[in-house]
Amino acid sequence: MATRFPRPGAAGVPPALPLLPALLLALAVGAAQHPRTAEVPIPDARHIANGWDIPSEGYADQPYIVRTDDGAWLCVMTTGRGQEGAAGQHVVSRRSTDRGRTWGPPVDLEPAEGPEASYAVLLKVPYGRVYAFYNHNTDNVREVRTEDGGVFRRVDSLGHYVFKYSDDHGRTWSARRYPVPVREFACDRENVYGGRLRFFWNVGRPLLLEDAALLVLHKVGAMGAGFFAQSEGVFLRSRDLLTERDPEKVSFETLPDGDVGLRTPAGGGALPRSRASSGSATARSTVCIARSMAGPRARTAGTGDTPGRRQVT
Numbered sequence: 001m002a003t004r005f006p007r008p009g010a011a012g013v014p015p016a017l018p019l020l021p022a023l024l025l026a027l028a029v030g031a032a033q034h035p036r037t038a039e040v041p042i043p044d045a046r047h048i049a050n051g052w053d054i055p056s057e058g059y060a061d062q063p064y065i066v067r068t069d070d071g072a073w074l075c076v077m078t079t080g081r082g083q084e085g086a087a088g089q090h091v092v093s094r095r096s097t098d099r100g101r102t103w104g105p106p107v108d109l110e111p112a113e114g115p116e117a118s119y120a121v122l123l124k125v126p127y128g129r130v131y132a133f134y135n136h137n138t139d140n141v142r143e144v145r146t147e148d149g150g151v152f153r154r155v156d157s158l159g160h161y162v163f164k165y166s167d168d169h170g171r172t173w174s175a176r177r178y179p180v181p182v183r184e185f186a187c188d189r190e191n192v193y194g195g196r197l198r199f200f201w202n203v204g205r206p207l208l209l210e211d212a213a214l215l216v217l218h219k220v221g222a223m224g225a226g227f228f229a230q231s232e233g234v235f236l237r238s239r240d241l242l243t244e245r246d247p248e249k250v251s252f253e254t255l256p257d258g259d260v261g262l263r264t265p266a267g268g269g270a271l272p273r274s275r276a277s278s279g280s281a282t283a284r285s286t287v288c289i290a291r292s293m294a295g296p297r298a299r300t301a302g303t304g305d306t307p308g309r310r311q312v313t
Contacts, residue, residue: 052101054094057081057112062203064121065100068169069128072097076120076132080112085154088112091120091134093170109164109173115140118156123206123213125242129165133215135201136162136177144199145192147222147229154227157201157220161236165247178247180215180236183254185261187221187232199223204233207286213241214286215252219261232261233288262288 042049054063056079063077073096080089092106109132110117120134137159144152161180164173188195204216214237221230235255244250256262 054100055103055106057092059084059086059089062119062121064205066122066124066130068095068124068130070169072169073100074122074130074166074170075103076109076122078118078120078134079106085116085156087116089116089118089156090114091117091132093132093166093173095170107170107173109134110136110177115159116156119201119203121202121205121215123208123215123241125208125213127243127245128169129167129245130170131163131165131241132173133161133163133180133202133206136160138162139197141197144197144223147192147224150224152223152227157228158197158199161200161202161217163247174247178250180252181254182217182234182236182252183259185219185232185234185254185259187219187230187261189259191221192223199228208242209286211242212237212239232263234261235286 044050054060054075054077056077059078059080059082061078061084063075065073065075068074074093075096076091076093078089079092080086082088090112091109093109094103094106096103109120115137116135117137118135120132123131123133125131135157137155139159141155141158142153144155144158146152161182162177163180164177166173182198182200184195184198188198191197191199199220199222200217201220202215202217204218206216207214214235217234217236218231219234220228221232223229237253237255238250241250241252
């Protein structure tokens with residue numbers, strides 16, 4: 001037998017509500033009867049929900065931090081009001097004296113109105129000076145040719161590798177920037193400009209290896225599909241950076257020997273977005289982990305009395 005329901009409006013039966021208000025009323029009643037449980041805090045200081053923002057101009061990349069000799073945290077970052085690679089991208093620093101809870105005003109290492117400056121890393125040497133190394137589009141190149149005949153107008157991964165330094169714990173930086181000499185490799189000579197214009201960038205943190213500093217650089221041999229169509233890793237080694245106070249006298253040696261950088265083993269594919277960063281190092285060897293288009297990781301170790309000089313894959 002079919003179940004019969006009383007007709008709305010009949011004696012003792014309330015009139016029917018329009019469909020939408022009735023649904024909203026039901027949802028409100030249900031919410032009142034079953035209040036939402038408050039989110040449980042995650043008791044782990046490393047979780048991003050428990051972090052504090054480092055202020056930027058909108059786009060922010062590679063916020064590297066060192067602790068200065070006055071106890072502050074010094075952060076350097078690549079930032080800008082547009083997207084990654086847009087005009088106005090530049091390098092700034094900030095200081096925090098409460099372990100990152102709050103940050104002081106930004107200090108421009110390079111102004112937003114100047115040529116692109118990008119992908120800075122910090123190195124504090126034993127006597128307290130802090131160096132910042134970064135890409136600088138010194139020649140103000142406004143477009144680059146790709147290997148397939150196209151043109152890119154993104155110009156933040158080329159030009160000159162440079163540094164500035166701070167002797168007051170990051171409050172101010174040297175007015176002058178200093179070029180880092182990088183030895184030419186085959187991938188530079190074989191690019192579409194014949195090496196007259198070089199492509200490169202960096203995302204690897206510098207290392208202190210006993211009496212020397214070891215910087216990381218990613219040479220880019222070609223622009224094309226995926227932006228970087230080919231790249232390989234190199235190291236820049238300096239013994240006097242740790243003690244020499246005259247920046248014009250600091251010297252650098254490009255490693256490995258020869259004119260081919262750190263690449264994947266045969267069959268490993270190209271390194272279009274190479275992460276040729278030192279994973280660990282000792283006085284006699286350094287291990288580098290990189291990713292390739294083919295997927296497998298490439299391990300390259302330098303052995304002997306100069307880490308990074310010779311490749312063993």
